[in-house]
Amino acid sequence: MTPVTVTAPAKINLHLGVGAPREDGFHPLMTVYHAVDLLDVITVEEADDWSVAVIADGQVDIAGTPSGEGNIAVRAGRALAAHHGLDRAARIEIRKGIPVAGGMAGGSADAAAALVALDRLWDADTGDADLFELAAGLGSDVPFGLVGRNALGTGRGEQVEQLPGVATLRHWVVVPATGGLSTPDVYRRYDELAPAAPPQPAAPYRLVEFLEDPVEALAPLLHNDLEQAALDLRPELGTLLAAGEAAGALRGLVSGSGPTCVFLCVDRDTAQRVAATLRTTYDVVLTATGPVVGALGR
Numbered sequence: 482m483t484p485v486t487v488t489a490p491a492k493i494n495l496h497l498g499v500g501a502p503r504e505d506g507f508h509p510l511m512t513v514y515h516a517v518d519l520l521d522v523i524t525v526e527e528a529d530d531w532s533v534a535v536i537a538d539g540q541v542d543i544a545g546t547p548s549g550e551g552n553i554a555v556r557a558g559r560a561l562a563a564h565h566g567l568d569r570a571a572r573i574e575i576r577k578g579i580p581v582a583g584g585m586a587g588g589s590a591d592a593a594a595a596l597v598a599l600d601r602l603w604d605a606d607t608g609d610a611d612l613f614e615l616a617a618g619l620g621s622d623v624p625f626g627l628v629g630r631n632a633l634g635t636g637r638g639e640q641v642e643q644l645p646g647v648a649t650l651r652h653w654v655v656v657p658a659t660g661g662l663s664t665p666d667v668y669r670r671y672d673e674l675a676p677a678a679p680p681q682p683a684a685p686y687r688l689v690e691f692l693e694d695p696v697e698a699l700a701p702l703l704h705n706d707l708e709q710a711a712l713d714l715r716p717e718l719g720t721l722l723a724a725g726e727a728a729g730a731l732r733g734l735v736s737g738s739g740p741t742c743v744f745l746c747v748d749r750d751t752a753q754r755v756a757a758t759l760r761t762t763y764d765v766v767l768t769a770t771g772p773v774v775g776a777l778g779r
């Protein structure tokens with residue numbers, strides 16, 4: 482059987498509003514997701530047993546990526562097989578261009594790509610409703626990995642609705658900080674710092690309205706409720722954010738729960754210049770452009 486290859490993008494949260502924890506421990510979110518062209522490429526082929534091979538694409542440090550059963554792509558494959566009552570397995574190759582454990586949803590992208598690739602390999606013809614339900618069961622950001630582009634995320638982030646702005650490209654500098662921040666730790670610190678968070682975060686109407694506007698209008702509206710918690714746990718990220726803005730970025734922002742920081746720039750040339758300046762201090766500095774499509778490719 483011919484192997485199947487599917488690509489999935491990293492995400493940036495242009496807005497991340499977080500409410501008080503729900504009874505199940507998850508936090509209600511109002512987020513605007515934006516997919517950028519840092520990509521993981523997943524190839525699946527028929528095999529007797531599940532296995533994962535992870536390959537670094539460029540400068541990405543893959544040390545923190547679990548191989549074998551611990552990898553979310555295998556969990557995605559097992560969930561899809563179980564859903565269809567199939568007794569099948571696959572060899573999964575992940576070529577990683579998305580910074581690992583950094584708040585850019587790299588694992589979620591792999592899960593989304595694995596679902597789509599295995600659905601094609603097995604000719605399973607999974608309907609969209611089932612595919613999105615399987616994705617949500619794997620992680621809060623996985624449904625966004627399927628759709629990509631710009632999307633509003635509600636619930637715990639898993640309910641996604643496409644937003645406009647597909648043709649308006651944004652240029653970013655991405656700095657993956659070394660030594661990950663654990664997502665549950667950042668949410669816990671957020672609860673301590675914001676004990677009076679509302680049960681429902683406010684909807685980011687203004688940002689949604691400005692998605693297709695000139696970048697100077699969009700930049701001041703970028704917001705991340707988790708940023709203070711991430712900075713509290715990793716104060717040196719504040720130095721990085723200031724350095725990026727001093728180098729010419731319109732806005733620096735912690736990406737999701739961090740520690741990766743992203744910088745919105747006025748155009749591609751400025752992003753290259755900001756990246757060159759940051760490279761004098763930071764080991765890995767990437768540039769990226771969004772929005773791009775998700776694993777479904779439509």
Ligand code: C5P
Pocket residue numbers: 506507508509510619620621622636637638664665668
């Ligand atoms: O869904 P996902 O596996 O990405 O979530 C990882 C962890 O992040 C959860 O176990 C939870 O601690 C935290 N989380 C949260 N509220 C969300 C999403 C994630 O508290 N909406």
